[in-house]
Amino acid sequence: MSSALARVALSAYRWVGFGLYPVMRPYLAIRAAKGKEERGRRRERFGHASVERPAGPLVWFHAASVGETNAVSPLIREVRRRGINVILTTGTVTSARVARDRLGDTVIHQYVPLDLKPTISRFLDYWRPDLAVMAESEIWPMTIIELGARQIAQVLVNGRMSDRSFARWKKRPAIADALFEKFSLVVAQSDVDAERFRTLGALPVLVTGNLKVETDAPPYDPATLAGYLGQLGDRKTWAAISTFEGEEIAAGAVHRMLKERTGLLTIVVPRHPERGDVIEAALVAKGLKVARRTRNDPLTADTDIFLGDTIGEMGLYLRMTEIAFVGRSLLGEGGQNPIEPAMLGCAVLSGPNVQNFRDSYQSLAKSGGAKMVRDVEMLAKGVGYLLAHDEMRRRMIDAGQDTVHEMRGALVDTLRGLEPYLNPLTVKARLHPRET
Structure with missing residues (x-):
């Protein structure tokens, strides 16, 4: 032209x-x-x-x-x-x-x-x-x-x-x-x-x-976090964050594969919290019991999914776990930012479709702070392995935090x-x- x-x-x-x-x-x-x-x-x-x-x-x-x-x-x-x-x-x-x-x-x-x-x-x-x-x-x-x-x-x-x-x-x-x-x-x-x-x-x-590496860690309310951790006791957790349509069901499938041998609670934080009703209905239809943050539901012994359907509380959800799958990467396209979970001490898992955050993922994957999974079955294996192997989980967490520190300087x-x-x-x- x-x-x-x-x-x-x-x-x-x-x-x-x-x-x-x-x-x-x-x-x-x-x-x-x-x-x-x-x-x-x-x-x-x-x-x-x-x-x-x-x-x-x-x-x-x-x-x-x-x-x-x-x-x-x-x-x-x-x-x-x-x-x-x-x-x-x-x-x-x-x-x-x-x-x-x-x-x-x-x-x-x-x-x-x-x-x-x-x-x-x-x-x-x-x-x-x-x-x-x-x-x-x-x-x-x-x-x-x-x-x-x-x-x-x-x-x-x-x-x-x-x-x-x-x-x-x-x-x-x-x-x-x-x-x-x-x-x-x-x-x-x-x-x-x-x-x-x-x-x-x-x-x-x-x-x-990337300026996103320069941001402060997302805030949280200490009293709210202490309350949820008290309800959890010694239960193990993992989180699927910034999820897009279909990835919440994938998280539910992972939960069903692992819960019998781990006593697991799965935290699901959708990218668009207004989808909360639809997500809850889909998970309940799969036989899962859902507690929602917007309702202040307690996390009881039989709660399967904690649905983080609020805005501005990612700092709370990520501090409740040490394993985070970052969405829009398994069933969606482009990926979402992995910096926050790495910064807050989570071993990062992701699907392969992370084109929009390619450099961040490459840095984290190179250091060992992030791992990529191909499908739901591989995601379940990855979550299960990290839950069972404390040393590997800690190694990924340390690598992720070190990488975020090394990436600073953009500001x-x-x-x-x-x-x-x-x-x-x-x-x-x-x-x-x-x-x-």
Whole structure:
């Protein structure tokens, strides 16, 4: 595709956005009815501000969902320490709660405006950010174009380019070049990601590692943990976390294979807790007794499955076990982040489909902190072996924690790359101090 055709395609995208604008209100109303939007804050999705813009320099951070929000939180804290205002946009209700828990009122939170010309223009006209920092793989054409038109520097941090996304962009090289060239800087997670961004037209590109390694361990309530551990007694446990459809049933199958000889409790933490009713019904249909966190069900001697159907309590669930299978990898595609379970002292198991977190898994597998399984039977054998062999389980845990420690450094390197953009704002903030 030529550059002229790319301009035509992007112009068409813009006009399609104008056409879609009137139908977005009922669409968001439907999402709100399903709990996927906050009813009282839907205007933010159209670029309407719900709070006043503070005086002084302002950096706009965007993190799509929970993982990205956790990843950029340490970076945001460093920016705030310089006296620079921060507005953080996220795209999901869950990530908004995580932002509130992690950052409190130190930042302004808004829901990200829809990638339509009227909404993006309204958002940028009001907030007037001095710098835009996007996390991981957030490539929104109209947002990028409007930032470029206003000559606002835009940086992609913790940049990741999946196999599927790279293949899709390569089919449209002129469009990719027209968009990626507008980034002032791309900070990539790995050499592979960096080369992909360069191929698509991004320059300069810096490799720093994964910011998710820099995050604090997920929080937990000590009293709640003590209560559950007291109910468990000496029962053995394992967890299937960040599971997608079908993997909860797989976890139930593993439980049935092992429970007679281990007295096992299986902890299941779905990636989408709102699926709790469906998951419980499916497990009960298999003859398993389910206790749910949302009901505060006790863990009795005959409880088979503890269903962690809450948001923001991964720190609790992972501290209840030393073995964690990470989902979206056995029956799903792409995998989920293995860093948190490794950080919190779990031997990590995963299916083979971990393309989106390839580098993290390669590092953990190389050190012995993670093992890959092909199917449910192999998963059951792996869990059973680790439950029965304390020395091997401890060896995997130690290797995982050592690997996470060795992977650190991305925050310092990312800040170093951002210095040319942050230093002028730091000076401006100090010359014109404002109330915080």
